[in-house]
Amino acid sequence: DTGVSQDPRHKITKRGQNVTFRCDPISEHNRLYWYRQTLGQGPEFLTYFQNEAQLEKSRLLSDRFSAERPKGSFSTLEIQRTEQGDSAMYLCASSYRDRNQPQHFGDGTRLSIL
Amino acid sequence: KNEVEQSPQNLTAQEGEFITINCSYSVGISALHWLQQHPGGGIVSLFMLSSGKKKHGRLIATINIQEKHSSLHITASHPRDSAVYICAGYEGTSGSRLTFGEGTQLTVNP
Numbered sequence: 001d002t003g004v005s006q007d008p009r010h011k012i013t014k015r016g017q018n019v020t021f022r023c024d025p026i027s028e029h030n031r032l033y034w035y036r037q038t039l040g041q042g043p044e045f046l047t048y049f050q051n052e053a054q055l056e057k058s059r060l061l062s063d064r065f066s067a068e069r070p071k072g073s074f075s076t077l078e079i080q081r082t083e084q085g086d087s088a089m090y091l092c093a094s095s096y097r098d099r100n101q102p103q104h105f106g107d108g109t110r111l112s113i114l
Numbered sequence: 115k116n117e118v119e120q121s122p123q124n125l126t127a128q129e130g131e132f133i134t135i136n137c138s139y140s141v142g143i144s145a146l147h148w149l150q151q152h153p154g155g156g157i158v159s160l161f162m163l164s165s166g167k168k169k170h171g172r173l174i175a176t177i178n179i180q181e182k183h184s185s186l187h188i189t190a191s192h193p194r195d196s197a198v199y200i201c202a203g204y205e206g207t208s209g210s211r212l213t214f215g216e217g218t219q220l221t222v223n224p
Contacts, residue, residue, distance in 0.1 A: 031210070033211075033212075035212075037155075040216075041216055041217075042118075042200055042202070042214030042215050042216045042217050043157075043200075043202075043212075043214050044214070045211045045212060048210055048211060055210070056211060058211075089155050091155070093157075099204075100144060100145040100162065100164060100204050102147065102162045103147065103159065103212065104159060105149075105156070105157035105158070106156075107154070107155055108155040108156070108157075
């Protein structure tokens with residue numbers, strides 16, 4: 001399977017703990033995106049990378065959130081000192097670099113904060 | 115006010131019916147993505163379009179740039195079409211970030 005893969009699929013943790021999610025994009029895709037989706041809502045943009053450069057961050061991405069894509073391949077999203085409001089589905093997508101390219105999504109990581 | 119708005123929020127149909135989901139978007143959206151999301155979260159890209167009409171199987175997507183409106187049609191609907199359908203717009207000249215509508219929950223009954 002050469003699609004976008006995310007790990008883990010589910011994460012349950014206690015409030016205040018740190019969590020890290022991983023996304024492996026489609027190998028030839030330059031762009032990688034992170035989104036967050038809460039129940040009953042459409043996804044919201046968090047940040048995106050072109051190769052290893054983080055080009056844009058949403059105001060939703062507080063200083064407790066950090067994303068990296070160190071070698072321009074896989075990416076990690078870390079949430080420090082998790083809060084109840086962080087409970088959501090975290091989606092990763094990738095695309096070619098050119099403008100207005102279709103994005104291919106992973107199955108997401110569902111985070112539950114106890 | 116969201117830059118991408120969908121209607122209806124919920125839609126129930128009988129198998130075989132023709133289905134239309136609408137999407138209106140604001141100035142600054144350069145292209146539209148129609149996506150399908152099944153329970154459990156997986157999102158599948160259906161169409162990307164910035165003009166005209168696209169067709170794939172029983173799915174048809176149209177866009178009217180002047181009216182800033184797009185529609186997704188499903189012909190001869192089937193229970194396996196039951197899912198959330200999401201319209202998302204690419205913002206601005208960079209064509210990078212997507213702004214999503216809230217989705218339309220479609221249920222097709224046998």
